[in-house]
Amino acid sequence: MRCWIVALFVLLIARPALALEPILDRLVVLTFDDSVKSHFTVVRPILLDYEFGATFFITEGFDFKTNKDEYMTWEQIAQLHQDGFEIGNHTRDHQGISEQNDSEVEEQLEAINQQCEAHGIPRTTSFAYPGNQFHPDGFAELSRLGITFARRGGAPEFEYKEGKGFAYEPGKDHPLLLPSAGDARPNWTMADFLRAVSQAKDGRIAILQFHGVPDNEHPWVHTPEDQFRAFMKYLSLNDYKVIALRDLSRYVDPTKTPESHETIIEQRKQSLKE
Numbered sequence: 001m002r003c004w005i006v007a008l009f010v011l012l013i014a015r016p017a018l019a020l021e022p023i024l025d026r027l028v029v030l031t032f033d034d035s036v037k038s039h040f041t042v043v044r045p046i047l048l049d050y051e052f053g054a055t056f057f058i059t060e061g062f063d064f065k066t067n068k069d070e071y072m073t074w075e076q077i078a079q080l081h082q083d084g085f086e087i088g089n090h091t092r093d094h095q096g097i098s099e100q101n102d103s104e105v106e107e108q109l110e111a112i113n114q115q116c117e118a119h120g121i122p123r124t125t126s127f128a129y130p131g132n133q134f135h136p137d138g139f140a141e142l143s144r145l146g147i148t149f150a151r152r153g154g155a156p157e158f159e160y161k162e163g164k165g166f167a168y169e170p171g172k173d174h175p176l177l178l179p180s181a182g183d184a185r186p187n188w189t190m191a192d193f194l195r196a197v198s199q200a201k202d203g204r205i206a207i208l209q210f211h212g213v214p215d216n217e218h219p220w221v222h223t224p225e226d227q228f229r230a231f232m233k234y235l236s237l238n239d240y241k242v243i244a245l246r247d248l249s250r251y252v253d254p255t256k257t258p259e260s261h262e263t264i265i266e267q268r269k270q271s272l273k274e
């Protein structure tokens, strides 16, 4: 009898953690920055139609508090959560991480978390670096504040103005420094979009960064509605799986970090020179 109890005990404690799902080709993460009104009025119905997941990175920076023609209300942000989308953290004042100390980072993230709590939205676990400015010194503090995944832009492999980037390579990219495979620009054609999403293969995941559709306040990262509809239609017709950033935890273990976050970045920079 006793050995049965021991065997049962061993079976229970030795049970492996929930298995991760395989990373199939055509896995795409959609992200939308800066709390732009058109995220609610234009992007939301399109994504709901296609049943796509997405993360909306919220900041109260720019004219968020006063210009409600161009920025969402917290009630609209709460509706996005109720629709099943993820609400991510983009700092209260849209401040870059590089010039801050830990207490400022905490103040910036907690201000968004407090608004989430007040509006029935879960505490944020995904983060996007404002202005895509990052600093590795911030990793420990982001992690302490409960951030699991953080997204940057296409830099430093590509210059900011190009809007180009590499797909996320699990195991090689640090979970708190995930690259954007594409950062949509007003003049993006279908070819630019394809250059980003076609990287979603061989274990790589394409993370896309959008701003407003349209974006009247940040015209340098505006996306025309017709173009956005064409991009989303392409993903649907070609059987892409479209998820929020938090959903990456179904496919990767965020506690596994590379020895150096710089190695993969340097390899890519080298590959661009060849």
Ligand SMILES: [Zn+2]
Pocket: 033, 034, 090, 094, 129, 130, 131
């Ligand atoms: Zn931003």
